Amino acid sequence: MEIALLAFVVLVGLTLAFLWYKGRPIPGPHVFRASRFSRGNLWFPTQVAVTPASIVHFTPEFFGAREQSIHLAHVASVLIDRNLFFADVMIESSGGDSPVRCHGHRKADAVEMKRLIEEFQSDYYRTRVAPPPAPRGDVRA
Numbered sequence: 838m839e840i841a842l843l844a845f846v847v848l849v850g851l852t853l854a855f856l857w858y859k860g861r862p863i864p865g866p867h868v869f870r871a872s873r874f875s876r877g878n879l880w881f882p883t884q885v886a887v888t889p890a891s892i893v894h895f896t897p898e899f900f901g902a903r904e905q906s907i908h909l910a911h912v913a914s915v916l917i918d919r920n921l922f923f924a925d926v927m928i929e930s931s932g933g934d935s936p937v938r939c940h941g942h943r944k945a946d947a948v949e950m951k952r953l954i955e956e957f958q959s960d961y962y963r964t965r966v967a968p969p970p971a972p973r974g975d976v977r978a
Contacts, residue, residue, distance in 0.1 A: 856880060859897040869950050875923045875941020883939050885926070887953045889960065892928055894937040905937055909961050915951045919944055926950060 859881050862868050867887040871878045881897040892912065894905045913931040917924050924947035928937040942950070 859899075863893075863895050867950075867953055869942055869946045871939060871941035872923060872943065878941045882941070885937070885939055885942075885950060887950055887957065889957045892937065892954065894928075894939060907937060909954070909957055912954060912958065915954055917947045917951060919947070924948075928954070 860870075860873075862870060863884055863886055865886040865888060869885045869887070871882045871884070873879055873882050877883075881899075883894065883896045886893040886895065889909070891906045891908050896903045907928060907930050911930045911932055913929045916927040916929070918927070923941045924944045925938070925940045926942055926947050927939075930936065
C-alpha cells in the first residue's frame with residue numbers, strides 16, 4: 838500500500854513539474870501569458886511576446902510547441918474582444934495570412950499589448966531611413 842501511494846505521489850509530482858516546465862514564460866521584457874482558467878489554456882497557456890521588431894505567438898504543446906511571428910511592419914490591425922472575465926486578442930497581418938488569435942488574456946494585458954504594438958510601430962516608421970531621391974533626367978555629356 839505504501840509503495841502504491843509513493844508511486845502515485847511521484848507520478849503527480851512529475852506531472853505537475855512537466856506542466857510547469859511547458860507553461861513557463863518565454864524570455865523577453867514584454868511577454869503576456871493567458872490565464873489557465875480560459876478556453877484552451879488549461880494545460881499549456883498561450884503566450885504573446887511583443888518586441889520592437891515583431892510579435893511572437895507561442896503555444897506549448899505536449900510534444901514541442903507552435904510559434905508564429907509577424908514583423909511589426911506587417912501588422913495591419915489589433916482587435917481586442919473583451920468578455921466578462923478575459924479578453925481575446927486578434928492581430929491581423931497586411932499579407933493576408935491567418936491572423937494571430939489568442940484567448941484568455943487579462944483585459945489590462947490586452948490593452949497593454951495593443952499599446953506596445955502601436956508604440957513600436959510608430960517608432961519603427963519614425964526612425965526608418967527615407968529612400969534616396971530618384972535621379973533626375975539631366976545627364977551631362
